[in-house]
Amino acid sequence: MGSSSQEERALNALGGPAAKPLGQFGWAMFDWANQPYYTIIVTILFAPYFVQEFIGDAVRGQQIYSLALTIAGVFTAIMSPVLGAIADVSGRRKPWMLLFSLGFVISVATLWFAEPGAPNGIAGPFLAIILAAISMEIAIVFNNAMLPSVAPANRVGWLSGFGWGIGYFGGLVALLFIQWFFVFPGQVALPGVPGVPLLGLDQSAFEPERFTAPFAAVWYTLFILPLFLFTPDGDSTKVKLNVAVRDGLSSLKKTLMQIRAYGNVIRFFIGRMIYADALGAVFAFSGIYAAAIFGWGSLELGISGLIILVFAGFGSMVGGWLDDKIGSKRTIVIAVTCLIVAAIGTVSIRDDRILFLITTIPASSLDGLFAGVSEQVYILFGCLTGLGLGPTQSASRTMVARLAPRHMVGEFYGLFAFSGQATAFLAPALIGYLTGALNDPRASIIVIIAMLVIGLVIILPVREERAEIPDTRP
Numbered sequence: 001m002g003s004s005s006q007e008e009r010a011l012n013a014l015g016g017p018a019a020k021p022l023g024q025f026g027w028a029m030f031d032w033a034n035q036p037y038y039t040i041i042v043t044i045l046f047a048p049y050f051v052q053e054f055i056g057d058a059v060r061g062q063q064i065y066s067l068a069l070t071i072a073g074v075f076t077a078i079m080s081p082v083l084g085a086i087a088d089v090s091g092r093r094k095p096w097m098l099l100f101s102l103g104f105v106i107s108v109a110t111l112w113f114a115e116p117g118a119p120n121g122i123a124g125p126f127l128a129i130i131l132a133a134i135s136m137e138i139a140i141v142f143n144n145a146m147l148p149s150v151a152p153a154n155r156v157g158w159l160s161g162f163g164w165g166i167g168y169f170g171g172l173v174a175l176l177f178i179q180w181f182f183v184f185p186g187q188v189a190l191p192g193v194p195g196v197p198l199l200g201l202d203q204s205a206f207e208p209e210r211f212t213a214p215f216a217a218v219w220y221t222l223f224i225l226p227l228f229l230f231t232p233d234g235d236s237t238k239v240k241l242n243v244a245v246r247d248g249l250s251s252l253k254k255t256l257m258q259i260r261a262y263g264n265v266i267r268f269f270i271g272r273m274i275y276a277d278a279l280g281a282v283f284a285f286s287g288i289y290a291a292a293i294f295g296w297g298s299l300e301l302g303i304s305g306l307i308i309l310v311f312a313g314f315g316s317m318v319g320g321w322l323d324d325k326i327g328s329k330r331t332i333v334i335a336v337t338c339l340i341v342a343a344i345g346t347v348s349i350r351d352d353r354i355l356f357l358i359t360t361i362p363a364s365s366l367d368g369l370f371a372g373v374s375e376q377v378y379i380l381f382g383c384l385t386g387l388g389l390g391p392t393q394s395a396s397r398t399m400v401a402r403l404a405p406r407h408m409v410g411e412f413y414g415l416f417a418f419s420g421q422a423t424a425f426l427a428p429a430l431i432g433y434l435t436g437a438l439n440d441p442r443a444s445i446i447v448i449i450a451m452l453v454i455g456l457v458i459i460l461p462v463r464e465e466r467a468e469i470p471d472t473r474p
Contacts, residue, residue, distance in 0.1 A: 058288075
């Protein structure tokens, strides 16, 4: 009995041998490698800088940033299912990850040249934001597709949650490093904080905010190595690239023509498509929103981000454990509900008001960090957001491993990415439009609430069972 149980634990979700612990750890390190991009570039430091200082106008900057994310989302949505299907035919994922990782590193590093006031125009940084987002999102497709073959079948949720958890803690470490050695000097009197920023960076020229770009590129390059060194890839089918492209496209075409056979999975993808769009808006606009409402700078945004990341990392770990205990769908429902409550609480806050009706006294810049009641309540709702973010993402990733036909994992993770990007233009576009029409940054949170609710309602009838479709690929 003991030998049989041990053997069962060694099998992955696809019926083959799971990766060794070092290989599983290498797979999870991808999340550690990529999260600083989302933390310090997309959310907390570079994005607010891009809007307020590079563009120089909060409303116009938010509209331009929204457009960049919209374009990236459209291209990612189109490319992901096709590339996932091709990878299923070729059998390997790592070569594709290497290709798009190189694209990410090069494009994100060039954001260093986004100087205040855009003296050289906005075209270069605008294009770099688009290319970095596309490259990263497609690399994620191939990493996700490795999960069912890497993790033991009874620990898929745990490994996914562990990956998201250490990813958030990686983002926390990266953010703390940037804050401590580049943003805090000269602004915060704490033991160990240098008197001036490292590398001689000029805070008045916003060089610490711009330095986040090459820093994210180097971080990713270093910490992606365990995946390439220790995590097993799928066996190569020896199929030539042109044949893999032809057969992959043929397989995707058949899947789309037989879409009704996958009705349960497609319903999940549709619901996930809506709430994932809301999650993307949380990452992209939460820092911008706080800067607009409270006038927070890099210091306040960074510290609040550190707090939220701690809760997000903790939530991911707990969510991964919960995923294996009660299932992916129930975990998603609980997590999205937390996000809805947090978003409603957030939109109820102004610098002089909380919960829509309760009046508060705005804090003076002389009162210290987060001295205002509104700011403190905002951070509390941010912590609840963190608790919901991790499980929503990790359990959604695990859900595909539980639903996808075994021979179509890459294709379905491509469709999963499509579901995360197909309407990725919608939230940024709505936010950009409503922000301009209402001249109110709270438009971003209103859009987030609506999309979270719609996505949750759609996935409620989804059954957590694998779609068993015969392998009829060429």
